[in-house]
Amino acid sequence: MSLIVVGSMAFDAIETPFGKSDKIIGGAATYIAWSASNFTRPIKQISVVGGDFPEEELSSLNARGVELEGVQIKKDEKSFFWSGKYHLDMNSRDTLVTELNVLANFDPVVPESYQGAEYLMLGNLVPAVQLSVIKQLKQRPKLIVMDTMNFWMEVAMDDLKKTIAEVDVLLVNDSEARQLSEEFSLVKAARKIMAMGPKYLIIKKGEHGALLFHGNEVFFAPALPLEEVFDPTGAGDTFAGGFIGHIARTRDISFSNMKTAIIVGSAMASFCVEKFGTHRLKEISRADIDQRIQQFVQLVNFDIELV
Ligand code: AMP
Numbered sequence: 001m002s003l004i005v006v007g008s009m010a011f012d013a014i015e016t017p018f019g020k021s022d023k024i025i026g027g028a029a030t031y032i033a034w035s036a037s038n039f040t041r042p043i044k045q046i047s048v049v050g051g052d053f054p055e056e057e058l059s060s061l062n063a064r065g066v067e068l069e070g071v072q073i074k075k076d077e078k079s080f081f082w083s084g085k086y087h088l089d090m091n092s093r094d095t096l097v098t099e100l101n102v103l104a105n106f107d108p109v110v111p112e113s114y115q116g117a118e119y120l121m122l123g124n125l126v127p128a129v130q131l132s133v134i135k136q137l138k139q140r141p142k143l144i145v146m147d148t149m150n151f152w153m154e155v156a157m158d159d160l161k162k163t164i165a166e167v168d169v170l171l172v173n174d175s176e177a178r179q180l181s182e183e184f185s186l187v188k189a190a191r192k193i194m195a196m197g198p199k200y201l202i203i204k205k206g207e208h209g210a211l212l213f214h215g216n217e218v219f220f221a222p223a224l225p226l227e228e229v230f231d232p233t234g235a236g237d238t239f240a241g242g243f244i245g246h247i248a249r250t251r252d253i254s255f256s257n258m259k260t261a262i263i264v265g266s267a268m269a270s271f272c273v274e275k276f277g278t279h280r281l282k283e284i285s286r287a288d289i290d291q292r293i294q295q296f297v298q299l300v301n302f303d304i305e306l307v
Contacts, residue, residue, distance in 0.1 A: 003248045004114055004141070005032050006046040006133050007123025007237070008103060009053065009071065013083040014233050014276065016090065021231070024277040025057050027080065028123035028147065031234035033066045034281040035241025035268045036121070038289060040248040041065030044114040046133060048106045051075040060282070069111040077102045090229050091206040092175075098151060103129075110136040118251070121244040122146040122167065123237055127159040134166050143253045145169040146198075147240050150176050165197035169258075171240055173204045186211065187218075200255075202243070202262060204236055212262050214255050221262040222299055224270040224292070231276045235269040238281065242268030267292045 007029030014021045029047045037043055043066045049058075051074065062068055083097040106129055120141040122130040130146060146167040152160050153176065164170055170193060174186060181189035190201050190213040201213040207229070209222040242265035243258075250257055270292060274280045 002042060002044060002114075002117045003036060003040055003119040003121060003244060004044045004046060004070075004110075004117045004133070005029050005036065005066075005121045005123060005241075005244075006108070006130060007032060007121075007125050007147075008080050008082075009047040009049050010080040010082055011052075012081075012233060012277065013097075014231055015083075015085040015096075016231055017086065017088050018230060019276070021276050023081070025054070026082065026234060026277060028125065028234075028237045028240075030057075030061070030278060031237035031272065031281070032121055032123045032241035032244075033061055034064070034278055035238040035272075036245035036248070037064040037066060037241075038268070038284075038286065039242070039245030039264075042067050044070060044111075044117060046070035046108050046110065046114075048072040048074060048080075048102045048108075050077040050079040050102050053079045067113075070108070070114060072102075072106070072109075074102045084233065086232065090232055091208075093232075095151065108133055108136075115139070118142045119244055119248045120144045121240060122163075123240065124149050124152075127152050127156050127163040131159065131163040131166065134163075142251075143168050143244075143247060145171065145240065145244050145247075147171040147236065148176070149173075150179055153179050161196060164193075167198050168253075169200040169202065170198040171202045171204065171236070171243075173206065173236065177201075177203045190218075200258065204239060206232065206235075210239070210262055210266060212255075212258055214258075217255065219255075219259045219262070221259075221266045222296070223266055224295060224299065226270060226273065229273045232273050233276075234278065235272045238272040239265035239269040242266075263296050264293065267296055 008027040010027030012026030181192040
């Protein structure tokens with residue numbers, strides 16, 4: 001069993017109504033790897049960083065079972081930098097800065113040792129780079145999951161649609177689903193997006209949970225109501241890591257197992273938001289995760305008798 005994770009590894013600067021961070025470690029593939037490594041190892045990471053990316057961050061990921069042969073280090077360049085500011089509801093945010101830096105000319109090379117991987121998680125990244133990774137794989141993985149964001153809809157819609165056409169599961173948030181489909185109803189949006197290629201669509205709705213669509217079926221996973229949400233950055237990536245991590249661990253790509261996987265993803269995301277950056281993800285244990293998943297079971301468990 002093996003999982004390839006592709007995505008940005010970055011510096012982020014985050015502002016929330018409760019505080020402001022300096023430049024901290026972020027990036028889609030960073031969050032995905034921290035999350036998924038709770039369920040499956042090794043993780044075969046594909047990304048690019050500059051010479052400014054801390055060596056100890058790479059070694060702590062490596063110690064978690066994340067292989068870094070596919071992570072290019074451009075010594076004389078700067079890492080990708082993203083800055084965002086959250087609104088009062090913490091559910092929506094504005095991007096303040098996106099400096100592509102090393103991402104601008106990233107040409108991923110899939111190492112020979114990554115070939116034959118069963119699962120591919122394409123985290124948020126330049127759509128053409130995501131597609132290049134799919135094309136380099138000699139054997140199609142059992143499941144290809146892709147995340148993206150509004151930024152790429154604005155600057156690379158054609159490439160984005162080409163990449164979406166090649167994947168099995170697409171993850172987007174509700175506003176991105178509306179932007180991509182030009183539909184307000186999420187049910188109509190889902191139908192249109194699945195017609196673009198993916199057989200499964202996950203629409204994330206922040207603190208309002210996530211919807212999983214497949215054919216005419218739909219399943220809903222709530223988000224855990226938390227007393228405090230400190231920083232939602234990376235919640236979507238952490239969700240994706242939990243989702244694909246569970247699928248890779250169980251080696252089951254059925255719709256019913258995907259329902260469990262979105263609960264696991266939601267549980268992982270609920271940890272991510274409790275502290276700035278990746279801090280909380282670095283602390284939690286398997287027992288914490290199991291306990292949190294039980295809280296989800298309690299949250300949605302009810303009996304109805306209709307007479
Ligand atoms: P999320 O909150 O799950 O949407 O993910 C936030 C993470 O995505 C941050 O750590 C950023 O570094 C990263 N990110 C933001 N914009 C982009 C982009 N255009 N391409 C790739 N990664 C990005």
